[in-house]
Amino acid sequence: MDFKPIQKLAEQGFLFAPTAMGMTYSKLTGWPDMASNALPTLQQWIVDGLNLVSVAKRGHGFNIDIDDIQAATGKGFQSSWLDGLYLVDTPSGGLHAYGLHSPDTDAMGTLVVVYAIKGDKTSKKIVELKLHNSRLLHQPPSGLTSRRR
Numbered sequence: 001m002d003f004k005p006i007q008k009l010a011e012q013g014f015l016f017a018p019t020a021m022g023m024t025y026s027k028l029t030g031w032p033d034m035a036s037n038a039l040p041t042l043q044q045w046i047v048d049g050l051n052l053v054s055v056a057k058r059g060h061g062f063n064i065d066i067d068d069i070q071a072a073t074g075k076g077f078q079s080s081w082l083d084g085l086y087l088v089d090t091p092s093g094g095l096h097a098y099g100l101h102s103p104d105t106d107a108m109g110t111l112v113v114v115y116a117i118k119g120d121k122t123s124k125k126i127v128e129l130k131l132h133n134s135r136l137l138h139q140p141p142s143g144l145t146s147r148r149r
Helices: 003-012 039-047 069-074
Strands: 015-020 050-056 061-066 086-089 095-100 111-115 125-130 134-137 146-148
Touching: 003 015, 003 039, 015 039, 039 050, 050 061, 069 125
Parallel strands: none
Antiparallel strands: 015 050, 050 134, 061 095, 061 125, 086 095, 086 146, 111 125
């Protein structure tokens, strides 16, 4: 696992929690409370063979998970909203975006979800804005690209 992007994000205030290697979410009890940006802690988790997930927390960072970019654009999502965010392309053709909270985003709820069919929570999730105590896989698997926008 390449620690340099994690270190850069942690130094800016982003938080991470440990998860099992290969997992995109943590099954550990109390994982939101384990979230840290302390570099020695993050390094130790990696040495211990764990993967890291980015944790959205008020006063720190938020995550945007876009599963279907075309559908999101069709619902009014504007790519300019991602300016200044750290972006990671996903294997399914989606996008993960990481940003630091502003007073506006800090005051929002915990999770905003846009579904393929408005109001139908059984339909496909197109976009998830994860604001507090939500997680998102950080380190892209081998072969994926990270980019700063």
